Amino acid sequence: MEMKPWKKIKQEYKDQWVAMTEWEEDEHGDVTKGYVAYTNPSQNAFYEYLKGHFPKKDLAVRFTGKVRVPLLFGTAIEEA
Numbered sequence: 001m002e003m004k005p006w007k008k009i010k011q012e013y014k015d016q017w018v019a020m021t022e023w024e025e026d027e028h029g030d031v032t033k034g035y036v037a038y039t040n041p042s043q044n045a046f047y048e049y050l051k052g053h054f055p056k057k058d059l060a061v062r063f064t065g066k067v068r069v070p071l072l073f074g075t076a077i078e079e080a
Contacts, residue, residue: 001035003022003023003024003033003034003035004033004034004035004036005032005033006030006031006032006033006034009033009034009036009064010064013036013039013064014064014065015041015063015064015065016039016040016041016063016064016065017039017040017041017042017043017046017047017061017062017063017064018036018038018039018061018062018063018064019036019037019038019039019046019050019054019059019060019061020034020035020036020037020059020060020061020062021034021035021037021054021057021058021059022034022035023035023060025060031060031062034060037054037059038050038053038054043063
């Protein structure tokens, strides 16, 4: 089995959480390729599985979809 490029991993496991047992990163810490060990679209199920099957293993964990983050509007800080 050979390492898969991150682009191919994203295509094969669209919108899923991916755990890689071995991986390579670029100078920014972004995964460029790796060996896929486990995937799941559910974040909760994904981490539950990892706890039971990879409790002390170094893994690269990434999400292949778009990450949604909350937006903060109108936040103001007053100085005293």
